[in-house]
Amino acid sequence: MAENLEPRMNANERQYSSPAPAERRGRVLLTVQRATHLIRVYSRSFAVSILLLLAASSALADPAKDQARAEALFREVRCIQCQSESIADSHAPIAGDMRRQIREDIAAGKDDSQIREELRARYSDYVLFRPRFALSNLMLWVLPPLIVLLGAALLLWLSKRSKASRSYDLTQAETEKLREIMKSDD
């Protein structure tokens, strides 16, 4: 048991403290053991209480938070019969139906990604104003940041190179040539 625990001891302590007597080391180990046990027990009860809280919060959902979630989702969902309008903006009856459906889904405790996925299953990708982060859409999401990164790398490289090329030291060949010219002048 003691050998098992030893590697968990603080590396710094081992390195810098003076060699301790055996019983002192045992006490330290005991404290560590007790502490890990306590943490384990408390974390378990902590997790349980979090779960309880979550359960309570889904039962007694905060209406303001639900409203905010619903409105954020409305902006992401396209009114399928309108011309590039989100259901947040549209007057159309179908938009009203879709808004109601999303409100019901939120009240039923579904999370945002679940709601998006269900909408997508029913109406296809067309309904989502935020394209999925999928392989077919990779270029859409990755290319603009990639341009910034590659461009920045290119600029750094160019500035390094120009700095190098601007050094006034002569190269080996140039020195040789210079020496020859000097010689021929003599």
Next chain:
Amino acid sequence: MIAEIGNFCLVLAFMLSVAQAGVVVAGVRWRGLERYSEGLSLAAALAIAGAFAMLITAFVRSDFSVLNVYQHSHSDKPLLYKITGAWGSHEGSMLLWCLILLVFGAFITLRGSGLSDGLKHKALGVQGFLGAAFTGFTLFSSNPLWRLAEDPNRIWALETAPLQGLSLNPALQDPGLAFHPPMLYLGYVGFSVVFSFAVAALIEGRLDRAWARWIRPWVLIAWSFLTAGITLGAFWAYYELGWGGWWAWDPVENASFMPWLAATALLHSAIVMEKRDALKAWTVFLGLLAFTFSMLGAFLVRSGLLTSVHAFATDPQRGILLLTILLVTAGAGFALFALRAPELKPGGLFAPVSREATLVVNNLLLSAALCSVFLGTLYPILMQAVFNKTMSVGEPYYLAVFGPIMIAALLLIPIAALMAWKRADLKGVLQRLGLAFGVAALAAAVGLLLYRGATWWAEAQYLIGLLVGFWLVFGSLKLLWDRSEGKLRRLKGLPLSTWGMLLAHIGLGVFVLGAVVETHAKEGATQVMAVGDSLTAGRYQLNFTETFAEMGSNYDAQGGVFNITDKGKAVCEARPQWRYYSASRSSQSEVWLCFTPLSDLYVVMAQPQTLTDGRAAWSVRFFYNPWVRLIFFGPLLMALGGLVSLADRRLRLGVPVKAKKPKPSDDSSVDKAEA
């Protein structure tokens, strides 16, 4: 007779444009011939002006024997909308495009006295080619001056002229939209001159500071008009379409935004080229790109590929013709660029920390932002065409990808403006800006205290947005303070180009503030309401008190009277309408705005219906849009900044012919202030 005179003028303009391009090409073999391109460009501009005048005359006189007038006008329409109806359709707006293209071509001749003959004539040749392509397209496939009997589709091929027209889409009968297309086209087509000069310079193989100085007024004119045109369009969408927003990342809006982004990058890289003789290839590339995106916009809007509120419904054949023009001109331009760019000698060197370097980074960020808008606009079309899959790209995508890139670009602006050319002291610049940043952070923090976001993420976005906006405003003011050394007297000595830059940057900050506050702190509610009902949005309450009816010149309106109260205190009376245009058998809601200097109360009623108890009711939307005015005021400041910069004497002088000679005293003080 009017239509025939117009048609004759259009044919003449086409022939003259062909000749204009022709003499320049022939000039390679027979020297001296290319000189005639100058006179031809003037004649072509006069001819197209005649054609356009005839179209307007036909609209004003409601000559329904002309197909385009029959389809888009009505004798009941107010005179203003009869005139603006001339560019309210695909065909008419193409003619407007040609008019601006050829008139700008004439201006190359009129304002080109300081140019070398070779460059001027080659530019006129390219402009002539563009003119021939677009007038040819208008003449043969989209002619607004066709008589009914000449309709190529034989749909309207009536023997006798009808007594009444089909009228213009009521949403377009609005002063905002009346002037939105001309502004926008002045922007789009203004870049054609830059394109022509880029191609001419590539053929000549000579690109220098004089070239950059010569194109800069054109870039500034086009950019300013494009900015104003987009703003006008956004304002029109805001108060005419009745959805409470002003920008939807609609593909057609993006089509106008892409050339703007390219032009903004061009504007800045042209400054570097003019001052420091650096970034030559890149500036030319952007010069080609700006007009390419203008043409792409025209193609997208007119091809029928997009479904949008703004798109013209057109047949695919025209789309293919436009795509051909786009591919041939842009393809030739970029091919030439690829051939000649390696021969361009790199110009002035600069350190990694310098004004040039920050402008390069600005260009990089703008290009990445442009790429995201380009992808977002074209990806759904490509997916549909290649994989037959439908998808959508909308606001959330742009906020996630375009947003952060633009924030970085905006944060850089005040720093770039304070940097010295060649080699700058970053630490010193940051120290000088410390106070401005502090004030901006303080203002943003105060703004955050007044705002209750739904989530911490919304609050964080709000804070960052306010910080960026205030940073732009205060950082620019700091520059003004430094240049004037705190003395009012010295402000007069600042060059106009500096004032222009300051106005544009402050305008951008003002826009950001408006956009952030409007987006986050907006309150709104929608409800089906009958007389007596009330609706609440934030602290404002809307009470439906009565209805009224009104007869307009070409519509019947039902309206509602709504009292708006702020915590019980009466604020204003709103009278929105629901209009029925019998001529076009269509309806249109008329928004009512309770105007205050900064914010709007926005009421719109739509879709009349009958409740189960028999009462008449309307679907009413009510918004409180805080700081929304800044969204339109900011870009107008930017456009004004562009025009102020244009008035700078050094730009009006064009090419610096005698730069070596000592300058008059007033100029030297200007130069010192600039340095």
